[in-house]
Amino acid sequence: SNGLDWPGSTSTMLASKLGRFVEKQLVYRQTFVIRSYEVGPDKTASMETLMNLLQETALNHVMSSGLAGDGFGATQEMSIRKLIWVVTRINIQVDRYSAWGDVVEIDTWVDASGKNGMRRDWIIRDYHTQQILTRATSTWVVMNRETRRLSKLPEQVREEIRPYYLKRFAFSTDDTEKINKLNDDTAKNIRSGLVPRWSDMDMNQHVNNVKYIGWIFESVPMKVLEDYTLAGMTLEYRRECLLSHVLDSLTTMEEEPSIPSELESTHLLRMQADKAEIIRARAYWRSKGLNT
Amino acid sequence: SNGLDWPGSTSTMLASKLGRFVEKQLVYRQTFVIRSYEVGPDKTASMETLMNLLQETALNHVMSSGLAGDGFGATQEMSIRKLIWVVTRINIQVDRYSAWGDVVEIDTWVDASGKNGMRRDWIIRDYHTQQILTRATSTWVVMNRETRRLSKLPEQVREEIRPYYLKRFAFSTDDTEKINKLNDDTAKNIRSGLVPRWSDMDMNQHVNNVKYIGWIFESVPMKVLEDYTLAGMTLEYRRECLLSHVLDSLTTMEEEPSIPSELESTHLLRMQADKAEIIRARAYWRSKGLNT
Numbered sequence: 228s229n230g231l232d233w234p235g236s237t238s239t240m241l242a243s244k245l246g247r248f249v250e251k252q253l254v255y256r257q258t259f260v261i262r263s264y265e266v267g268p269d270k271t272a273s274m275e276t277l278m279n280l281l282q283e284t285a286l287n288h289v290m291s292s293g294l295a296g297d298g299f300g301a302t303q304e305m306s307i308r309k310l311i312w313v314v315t316r317i318n319i320q321v322d323r324y325s326a327w328g329d330v331v332e333i334d335t336w337v338d339a340s341g342k343n344g345m346r347r348d349w350i351i352r353d354y355h356t357q358q359i360l361t362r363a364t365s366t367w368v369v370m371n372r373e374t375r376r377l378s379k380l381p382e383q384v385r386e387e388i389r390p391y392y393l394k395r396f397a398f399s400t401d402d403t404e405k406i407n408k409l410n411d412d413t414a415k416n417i418r419s420g421l422v423p424r425w426s427d428m429d430m431n432q433h434v435n436n437v438k439y440i441g442w443i444f445e446s447v448p449m450k451v452l453e454d455y456t457l458a459g460m461t462l463e464y465r466r467e468c469l470l471s472h473v474l475d476s477l478t479t480m481e482e483e484p485s486i487p488s489e490l491e492s493t494h495l496l497r498m499q500a501d502k503a504e505i506i507r508a509r510a511y512w513r514s515k516g517l518n519t
Numbered sequence: 520s521n522g523l524d525w526p527g528s529t530s531t532m533l534a535s536k537l538g539r540f541v542e543k544q545l546v547y548r549q550t551f552v553i554r555s556y557e558v559g560p561d562k563t564a565s566m567e568t569l570m571n572l573l574q575e576t577a578l579n580h581v582m583s584s585g586l587a588g589d590g591f592g593a594t595q596e597m598s599i600r601k602l603i604w605v606v607t608r609i610n611i612q613v614d615r616y617s618a619w620g621d622v623v624e625i626d627t628w629v630d631a632s633g634k635n636g637m638r639r640d641w642i643i644r645d646y647h648t649q650q651i652l653t654r655a656t657s658t659w660v661v662m663n664r665e666t667r668r669l670s671k672l673p674e675q676v677r678e679e680i681r682p683y684y685l686k687r688f689a690f691s692t693d694d695t696e697k698i699n700k701l702n703d704d705t706a707k708n709i710r711s712g713l714v715p716r717w718s719d720m721d722m723n724q725h726v727n728n729v730k731y732i733g734w735i736f737e738s739v740p741m742k743v744l745e746d747y748t749l750a751g752m753t754l755e756y757r758r759e760c761l762l763s764h765v766l767d768s769l770t771t772m773e774e775e776p777s778i779p780s781e782l783e784s785t786h787l788l789r790m791q792a793d794k795a796e797i798i799r800a801r802a803y804w805r806s807k808g809l810n811t
Contacts, residue, residue, distance in 0.1 A: 263575050425737075
């Protein structure tokens with residue numbers, strides 16, 4: 228059995244329709260078929276698609292655990308305290324992108340991160356070959372949804388999630404090197420005046436984390452987008468973005484494209500008005516000539 | 520049985536993993552769970568999501584029929600002749616939008632449309648209640664993928680698809696009224712300088728049909744987006760859009776928002792440079808106060 232409890236069952240739980248717990252309930256696993264509109268010009272799943280699927284798996288994990296409160300992945304004890312999760316950092320490394328119709332299996336689990344944070348990791352495998360395609364790790368803290376201020380992790384919330392902690396790392400080597408902050412002088416490419424669209428908003432009325440990736444790419448040279456595959460990226464989220472904000476996208480390629488087989492780039496998304504940081508990012512690219 | 524043949528089966532056919540034929544093979548049916556990132560600020564599936572699911576169902580229909588050639592929904596006889604399908608018109612009417620976690624069932628079928636066209640209809644139902652949520656119809660013609668010129672429907676292609684024709688209409692009353700062409704004088708709202716993003720491109724290196732909807736909405740007053748639900752729209756596709764094009768989005772609301780419970784709007788997407796038409800559209804809106 229693959230554990231799927233598809234429509235037609237008597238269960239009305241969202242959870243049971245989607246995925247299942249494995250490894251003594253510590254790992255949540257869900258399969259997805261890559262859809263036609265989730266692949267980009269390369270005919271493979273885009274980075275946005277992968278990040279969307281990671282988000283979906285994480286939310287279903289919380290739903291399936293029975294911990295879900297009234298928010299977007301928040302637990303019951305968090306909802307009582309008006310707390311929500313905010314992501315501060317994601318590192319994703321992609322060995323191979325899937326094609327339209329491919330089936331992927333995503334595992335996710337959580338662990339403590341420092342005193343007030345939570346770490347969430349993911350591994351994406353090809354369902355049929357079980358080859359690992361993508362690894363990702365992320366760090367989360369809690370914020371008061373009314374004051375929008377970060378909060379300590381209340382002991383009651385820690386007690387809720389502790390039974391799910393699993394000390395396992397998707398990566399053996401995380402990308403923890405500091406990301407330089409670009410400015411008008413150090414950025415080689417700047418694209419100004421990016422405006423969130425109504426359709427970029429998520430159900431919390433905020434710009435969905437994943438949408439930022441498209442804006443980061445807006446200042447990446449077309450030659451890089453065409454000739455290179457995004458091998459991985461680290462995103463540091465600094466500030467929320469609302470519908471009314473106008474953004475600048477800054478990029479510096481650390482090497483000249485078309486020479487090396489691998490490239491590294493540094494990025495900044497900031498408010499246009501006061502230049503306040505929204506996201507710093509670093510990305511790794513490999514030449515499409517190297518693809519297997 | 521719900522007909523799903525999920526991963527774990529010995530079949531490697533994409534088709535069998537996704538949907539199935541019903542009604543003597545004339546209707547193709549596929550179920551979907553609405554994902555967290557497919558819902559918008561209203562917490563319901565966006566119009567883009569519905570259009571994406573319609574596209575996915577149509578492509579899987581062609582794949583499952585065994586007719587698929589090397590293109591994006593093209594048949595074998597079309598591929599031999601370097602022909603591709605292009606959509607010229609879509610009319611979609613939404614009674615109710617689904618929420619995150621809802622399961623929808625989509626039926627699709629095709630019929631002849633005039634001498635050289637094909638009609639494709641869809642009905643979206645709530646899987647559990649079988650209530651009809653959305654109806655849609657579309658018209659398609661064939662184009663030579665190299666010359667980019669429209670072509671007659673070759674007899675051999677007609678022979679391929681004729682066995683699948685079903686004389687049934689998703690609507691009893693299609694929205695066939697002419698859509699007025701807006702210009703700088705007749706448009707009440709104009710948003711200029713819209714630039715397709717790399718992530719807006721589909722696997723054919725063109726702007727995906729669905730992406731246009733977001734640009735159309737860019738010139739709709741925020742008050743309408745906030746206070747009204749899109750009840751339906753008709754899109755007339757006039758010209759292809761490539762990555763390098765810069766667009767203008769024009770909108771005229773036929774009534775003043777905040778007074779009536781229903782609104783109608785007219786739209787034009789055009790090239791900024793030569794004002795050539797890309798899409799004309801008409802949309803219908805109902806006040807959120809009327810939602811059930």
